[in-house]
Amino acid sequence: MSNLTIQTINDSLVVDSRLIAAELGIEHRALKKTIQTYQVDFEEFGNIDTVSADIIGPGKPETFYFLNEAQANLSLTYSNNTPIVRQAKIKLIKAFEAAKKALLEISQPKLPSSYKEALLALVEAEEEKERLALKAAEAEAKISEMAPKVEFYQRVADDTGTFSLADAAKLIKVMGRNNLMYFLREQKILQFSNVPYQKFIDQKLFTVIEKETHVGVRLTTRVTQKGIEFIIRLLEREGYIQKAS
Structure with missing residues (x-):
């Protein structure tokens, strides 16, 4: 199951860079390094939105990026074309397509023709709101779950990452x-x-x-x-x- 949750920020669809790293099975710092190395390329598709996450344990707060669709796809393009990366590309495309479809449906709602339809539409909207909130909470829980694993990974790897x-x-x-x-x-x-x-x-x-x-x-x-x-x-x-x- 994919954890690629697409969010809407300032009317733009974006994805958390930590979720992309998790989907690729790599350290988040490795993905950040790629983005920083090729920052000029990424900024061809818009400014990179840098965010400070809550501190997990001692140390400085972790920073991550909200990447738009083009930037997210570019981050995968700069990864080796392994089976994991190819699957991540497919999941990312599907996630953005689903998010765009949902936005289109919201922007062009079908007007209910009766009180019953209006009531059902309201119930469905509330259920969808709860589902999205739950999915966002699950994504945040996944990030929190990854944190100690990433910390151990960083601690035992030498300067060459081996x-x-x-x-x-x-x-x-x-x-x-x-x-x-x-x-x-x-x-x-x-x-x-x-x-x-x-x-x-x-x-x-x-x-x-x-x-x-x-x-x-x-x-x-x-x-x-x-x-x-x-x-x-x-x-x-x-x-x-x-x-x-």
């Missing part, structure tokens, strides 16, 4: 580090030394860090964000994780 095998296991929450390494060796992804085969490094699923020690060079395997998604798909395929319906 993770140790131990932290990757904590993020995936299916098995511990040793069992994860055993699983990846069985899948012919890691070698006996727990260093990935070159083709998986070339696919940017893993990186290997070399560190000089008193006994020689030590190789440490790090998992990229793309690698985390790759491992989750493997675990789904092998039945360790139930696929989302």
Whole structure:
């Protein structure tokens, strides 16, 4: 189920950038970085509305963006064309189309021809108002639910945005580090030394860090964000994780 809730602000249809990041399965700060890097491109379609969110825990308030339809689509265009991104594009298009249709129906209401029709129309309008309020509340709850996960994600990632095998296991929450390494060796992804085969490094699923020690060079395997998604798909395929319906 998509959490892409479209809102109307100053007569414009917009979507919360945090919801787009959640739909893409990435950190919100990564999406913000993309928007900031290509800010000139985004401003071709209007000013970027920056908003400060409520503080969750200690620290500075998080900022996010309300993006119009063109800006939201542009943010997905600058993402890799993975199955997740393609699905997000479809959901985003459908969400904006549904919002525009709803606005059109509101702006061109069918006048009731009887008292009964007027009463039914009033009841339906109240139900729709409650439904939209509930959907907005669900979206806000989803954002609040994501906050500790994103905070943990940011804490365990290094400056390159990669993770140790131990932290990757904590993020995936299916098995511990040793069992994860055993699983990846069985899948012919890691070698006996727990260093990935070159083709998986070339696919940017893993990186290997070399560190000089008193006994020689030590190789440490790090998992990229793309690698985390790759491992989750493997675990789904092998039945360790139930696929989302």
